[in-house]
Amino acid sequence: MTLYIQRDAPFQICEIKIIEANNKQLLRISQELGIGLSLEEMKTVRKYFTKKDRNPTDVELQTIGQTWSEHCFHKTFKGTILTPKGEIKNLLKTFITKATSELNPSWCISVFEDNAGIVDFNNEYAIAAKVETHNHPSAIEPFGGAATGVGGVIRDILGVWADPIACTDVLGFGPLDYNHNKLPLGTKHPRYLFRGIIAGIGCYGNNMGIPTVNGAIFFDESYVGNVVVYCGCLGLLPKSKYAKNAKAGDVILLVGGKTGRDGIHGVTFASTGLTDKSEELSRSAVQIANPIEEEKLKRAIIKVRDHNLGSAITDLGGGGLSSALGEMAHRFNCGASIELNQVPLKHEGLSPWEIYISESQERMLLFIPKENLEKVLEIFHHEDVEATPIGELTDDKVVKIHYNNVEVAALDTDFLFAPPTVKRYAKWNDDLAFKEPILDEPDKLESYLLSLLSSENIASRESIVRTYDYEVKGNTVIKPLHGEFGGPNDAAVLKPLTNSWKGIVVSSGMNPRYGKIDPYWMAASAIDEAIRNNAAVGGRRIALLDNFVWGSPEKPSMLGSLLRACEACYEYAKGFRTPFISGKDSLYNESSMGSVTPTLLITAVGIMPDVRKAVSLDLKSPGDLLFVVGQTFPELGGSEYYRLRDVLGRSIPKVQVIQARTTMEVITRAIDSGLVRACHDISDGGLAVAVSEMALSSDYGLDLRLRNVPRADSIDRDDFVLFSESNSRFLVEVPKAKAKDFESTAGSVPHAAVGEVIESPRLRIYGLENKKVVDASTVELLTAWKRGLEDAL
């Protein structure tokens, strides 16, 4: 039986005989159309059309495929999960948004409902924040994949009427020296991906004039087959301009670039694993970037916003028109009627379904009350940006698509947005294979410290960061590279308004190595790290963003691990009183080399009342005391030190949330009281690496005594004190005259003066027995740290 029948029309439009199809044929249709729907879902579709007593067109099936994809609908997070302990309905609500709704902070304006999370900034303005992943496209075409990742997240910010003011990027690659012979067919070498992705990110942000101010790079074997690309963006919007009141009769205006065949089936591609055929099959799923188009688009949109001419806005991302239009109609309880002929095309020959689902870049949808249309068109004309009315919102809750005046689709939004709930199985077994190793304590810790400083996860990112313009807009107060030596600041501080000293603080936390041992503590650690990075420069009132990169949720162990991470997200967001405001999951990071290491990126967005109080990490003045704040435990599982010694271990860092929260508050109070000359968080590589970074960023040196470090009794080795990665710890430089004040501010939080800043540019560390265990010049430290990545490249 032929399942596809060309309709009697002067263009390509197929009817698919789904009503007559048996189960096997249903799956064949799903496969042949490339829409990735399961049998269960196809049956639901069949039922819908049987009831309608007609067969669907290709446009309709494609639309359903896009809307119901994992990428667009997040069906795992919204689905039902069966665990040995019982059933969980909706991960998102049960864990992530639950923390936010229980905390219910008055300063959260919009969470998890719009294109970006929105929080208060001051009386007049709000901050919008969003982080996205673009892993699959970047694995196929690194430059285009990464560039369009940045472009996409910037449009998410524009999609809440905000003006994009800064970008962030966090990347995960396989080892740069990975053996070419071990690469599976179709997998690109980490070095090639590295260069392409970094160039793509730089190209988009720099060309659009949005500073890239914060980020991180991790190297892990599991990223060889599954490269990780997170792109984030912050925006600023006047609260009174946050229009979302579209209604039936409003004009649907397609603005920006033209539509082409680039980016067809991007979301389906993103919702399956990568194979050696991906290049061939899915190259067309990667879009082509044009940052200048988006720059002009941004100007026009901000003008429309400032003149209150629009009633709603959204970006065209995954699923293109099909998902944006459906979502907006659904959100405003409307239907829509559009004419695909109106859509400006890059080239001839696109079928209606291709036009409708194309993910061509730099396009957005505006909803404009009829009386404002002329003014809006004028604004776009003035900026040399195309703007085309393609239809209008209707009051019938049906999305109707026409082509050449022929109706090619009519779908009820209620059906479109109620896909069958997926049921998945999760199990988590605490893997007892992970054992704590027995390691001898080396005599020469100095060489270990130098190796750590130049190891790929710790070494300076200068050669990359300098290819990103982090200064454009002239509002970057604390920069990713600090001062003369390019020291690694913990967070970036922005001063977005000319007439206010108030600042925005952005930082991130990610610990994929912990994820190999236990995703629960990985998530807790990532949250702690993001918050402490933020607090270290002066940030507070922190909002969090979660971005999950996991393997296939159809594997019970993967889903079990995801569940563990979600549990921690709830516990720690609640415990730290830092609500999640936005997030995204990228599942199906699978390749022939297996699943990705479960990776959770936490982005923290804080504020500070006066940027002039911001603190950097470099040592400031000889004679000052250096305090450690927070307790050190024998927590080396997954640490960089263990990695250097070729073991993973088991003793992963934990977070004691009440103590941790109090510690962050101490840092904030101390900074506000002007007691802090320099501050740095202790993370990868532990205390030793953190003190080195403070010294090598300055002209001075340090004398440090490990004896004084506040620590658990069970930690009795110099190397463990130096390299343990226990959470919630800071190094703080305090002038001697203010030491008493600082100690009373610290109160019951474990703290101690462990060293002194010295004129001579050397780092000298005395061990628990008071023997000198490290003695190195800051130039040696700096050279090792700066050389690390350069050498690898």
Place this chain on the structure above:
Amino acid sequence: MRREEINVAVIRVGGTNCDLETKRAFEDSNMKAEIVHFNQLCREKDLLDYDILVIPGGFSHGDYVRAGAIWAKRLMARLGKKIRQFVDEDRPILGICNGFQVLVEAGLLPQFEGISSFPEAALGTNIPTGYNCRWVYLKLEDHSHCAFTRKTASKRVLKIPVAHAEGRFILAREKKRKQLEKLMENHQIVLRYCHSNGETANDEYPSNPNGSLYDIAGISNPTGTTFGLMPHPERAYFGWQLPDWTRNDGPPTFGDGRFIFESVAEYLTKKF
């Protein structure tokens, strides 16, 4: 002319992206600044209503072909006559980064024999290649002739950031020596990259961040009214923009970039 009467046109096209902060710097120096789209200057506005023309940084028209080339051609094709008059009347023109590239591509710099119909110099691909965002030190050379640097300088070394991939100032190989001498003779070399102690960078990376000939960072025309530079003074205008202000108890009020804006204000208030 009083400072408050000075009208600054900060012009833009698609891809310009440093217009806001450049406008902010002029305004903070008490001048009137307006961001004007190039289309507006071609259609309804008159360039000659302004006292200073500023071409800010960015990637005009994507910098396809060569950086600044497309806008330069459009600029001279659409507004050539008015620009000539602007220059003849000694009204100041400033090109920052992409703006400098535009001025060179338009033949407005270096102006060996007046405005040239073809580029007489170029801002080539950096050596080492690639985009480079960093703070550099600049030595004030023949600055007293230039409208944008004529103010008595309290320092001879300025700290201002660069961010570009094409900023290597070069001259045609066969004319290089003669033209370089001419630039010196005419006092056109205004800013040179140097080490932190003020010694010339001598083509040493990263003090000279792009391999520029003779460490040139900014030049003017012979009359000193048209000035182009790769560094971004608007990003070093306020003290809190500096990369190391946290060394002190709070930032200084201003950074070294302010000197450029103050100088041109002084030039106009004295001259007109």
